[in-house]
Amino acid sequence: MTLTKKSETPPATASWGLAAGKHVPWEYASAPESTDHVQIRPEYGLFIGNEFVAAKPKRTFEVINPATEEVLARVARASTADVDRAVKAARLGYSQTWSKLAGSERAKYLYRIARIIQERSREFAVVETLNSGKPIKESRDVDVPLAAAHFFYYAGWADKLEYAFPNRTPRSLGVAAQIIPWNFPLMMLAWKIAPALAAGNTVVLKPASTTPLTAYLFADVVRQAELPPGVVNIITGPGEIGMDLVKHPDVNKVAFTGSTAVGKMIARAVAGSEKKLTLELGGKAANIVFDDAPIDQAIEGIINGIYFNQGEVCCAGSRLFVQESVYEPLLDKLKARLSTLRVGDPLDKNTDVGAINSAGQLAKIQELVASGIAEGAEIFQPDCRLPDRGFFFVPTLFTGVSQSHRIAQEEIFGPVLSVLTFRTPDEAIEKANNTPYGLSAGVWTEKGSRIFKMAAAMRAGVIWANTFNRFDPTSPFGGYKESGYGREGGLHGLAAYLRLDA
């Protein structure tokens, strides 16, 4: 590999390819995924006790497509009384049916759900992309298959709980309040609901207010699977409705995925109660590239690490640490690769980077990027034409970033990479751990012993070696430090939904 030779700056076009050793700009023909088999209802009520019901008082709010700013549907805005109604339904579902059902029977319901998600996968993928702005290839190939896999995995645990925790008698907790974010709406729903139900709990789930549509589509699945009423309840509304749910006295378990700031509010709200709490919060992951790394592979990993899902990923590799000796060649390649990313219509099967989820999130990204420029970092953005409508942001990287810059400290939750450098492994460890977060980290090197040294030294819950942003239902996921506590996935994810007394 000739890393010493500086490669050419790519041509300033949206797309380019290689032909006879020369860069030749070329365009992709658009390949939009069809939406005609998808029916989004004009209005969705709250899903309580297996029925769609209007909020009391009857209020609704708009849900839009962030790529077009068009209204997709109106959904019910729950009131405090509706929260109570949902918790009561969940309690009834728990005491009357779900807690009395044999684990083997719960398992079969969960297997049914997994199968129906698979059967309706294209519909889920399209609705997810319409509502969240994420590229169809990601919702189709990552979000929806992983959601089905989570149900399939936890289904198998439902009748094997006594084998999971030696010398303990696992018991369900009761009603679980679950609040999920807008970046992986269906996948987060699956990560929450599947283990909760397998463990014998019933749930009240509140999806993010910008992305409730796949949750309500899932409500249809619940009915198709003929789950007993009250086992799964879904309510929508603003953040304060989520807090009402967290504070409800008849809730036994709170699970939250979202920002660290909101996570702390929730932790304060449950302090002193007997509610079991798990938090999956923000991150500012280090992605560390050593000079012996397979550079081309690393480039793909860096791109996947920060531009996957527009960087709206809590475990995104937002801080790139490059060993100084390979900094220049790596950066050249990275900029060239960045220039090939196709930004635009999320429904287009070619699209790499879709729409930012909301105007508010776009403004936050813009504000942090402006701070990066103001604090003296050097910005690089490929020349790329954004759609006229919708919330889009050009994939961006910053060089000359120092540890104290806001773009190196704060979670941006957007397609923005901060590039820093290091000389020795110890310096990389020191810098990588210099953050209040600790969700994930990446290490790129050909040296096996170094991988394990770095993996052990990173104060983070998930370490990707020569890969990034991999997820699996069998693999525990969650953070250290201010990235939260508790795990989702695997045996460890089950523990979060059980009382494990002797």
Next chain:
Amino acid sequence: MSPRTATKSRSRASVLEDRPMSPLATSANGTSADRIGVRKTYKLYIGGAFPRTESGRSYEIFDSRGMLLANACRGTRKDIRDAVRAARKAFPDWWKKTAYNRSQILYRIAELMEGRRDQFITEVQAAQGVGRRRAMREVDAAIDRWVWYAGWADKFSQMVGSVNPVNGSYFNFTVPEPTGVVGVIAPEESSLLGLVSRLAPVIVSGNAAIVVASESRPLPAVTLTEVLATSDVPGGVVNLVTGLRREVVPALAAHMDVNALDAFGVAPSEAAAVEESGVENVKRVVRPPAAGLERYDWFSARAQSPYLIGQYTETKTVWHPIGA
């Protein structure tokens, strides 16, 4: 009602005249009438040293009959900060020791406690106002608890770790790692067994601890630190602050460099405040039992568990590609 106020109100009058009468103030081995006993100064234990509190203040410790046993250091926020710094410094080396090594060191604690068994029995008896047989039982259980946890050091991660069969070509495994710096608010009543039951599962995995001793019964805890200092437990792995809980617990609970808090020994009425002050840096807080500790049985099998070790660990998952 805290035990401290109970003992103190009974004892006020007798402070000075009763001084030489407590069993700890003189030698337990019997002091002849013509010899003046040598008293022990009960100090803090921070970073492997025995400093006095920076406050320069002490408070009186009485036995159950209201006799003065000793003056204990009235620790402060500054002492807590010093202890946290010492713990943070000690944590990486303690964690990096092999599990086999940590196992032997915990076993060593038991060995040295056994050698001081009589002293601990006398102190527990005096602190808790129990008979010698009961004190003996508590001390023996405390020693055995170290032995029990010593054995977990190199077994625990096999129990809670896993190799995960992910859907793809990756070697994927999960291991527990110590959370880091852990605050332990010792149970108020059970001065030695309660403390050991909460401390051992914290340090066995590689955490460093800051212990706030029982307020009314801190003396056995101080003597335990003298054992720790000579048991190959590196300085700073366990730090002890004595004092008034209302003064030191909030400082520990809110400290931004403390990663987890064992609030099992906190009164249920104070649990919410302690838990809340730990939120700012997302502390892992182990809550007290809802019913309180009055009826808690420290001798029961439930009082020791590998799952307690797990409460002070983080779960790390590593993905490694498989390929030629």
